[in-house]
Amino acid sequence: MEIGSGTGLNFPFYEHANKVTAIEPEPRMRELSLPRAQSAQVPIDVILAEAEKLPFPDDFFDTVVCTLVFCTIPNPTKALEEIRRVCKPEGHILLIEHVKIEHRFLGQLQEWLTPFWKRLCDGCHLNRNTLHLVKLAGFKVTSVNRYYKDIFLVVEAINKKQSFF
Ligand SMILES: C[S@@+](CC[C@H](N)C(=O)[O-])C[C@H]1O[C@@H](n2cnc3c(N)ncnc32)[C@H](O)[C@@H]1O
DSSP: OEESOTTOTTGGGOOSOSOEEEEOSOHHHHHHHHHHHHTSSSOEEEEOOBTTBOOSOTTOEEEEEEESOTTTOSOHHHHHHHHHHHEEEEEEEEEEEEOOOSOHHHHHHHHHHHHHHHHHTTTOOSOOOHHHHHHHHTEEEEEEEEETTTTEEEEEEEEOOOOOO
16 A cells, blocks of 8 residues: 555556555545556556545555655554554555654754745645654564655564464
């Protein structure tokens, strides 16, 4: 599953999946993504839905992909809870996200800019600590690569679900 697939820029890169289900809440974005879904190498369905309320049963998807989306999702904690629910135990979550950086001055600058930035850029927050939220949600982070002064993170994590047995 891909979360917040926008105009479908990731669609040409899916090769080793039987099927991809993408969710996107903006009808116009979904519409723009359809030609890319149709010309993709694997079958892709694009469903109008929000990450905070995923219309899928528990333990349904093998892998969940999110690129540049956790900056915009209004309730990222709820979205991660939902992703954990619909992703199979030991399933994978793959993220490319921009985040708040630890540098004192630049991090503070991101805080100051966010109220203006999110109005200009369709709800995008510069100050999200997405890696922390992913860990808090209960995913086991297996790899983190940092780019461009640590603003961009490429994260791989595994969905660890509690077992009582
Ligand atoms: C910056 S765009 C990134 C699009 C795409 N992931 C990409 O990498 O090109 C952010 C996307 O998140 C979507 N979005 C916003 N709120 C969302 C939500 N609650 N659940 C899922 N997607 C959401 C937006 O509609 C938009 O398509």
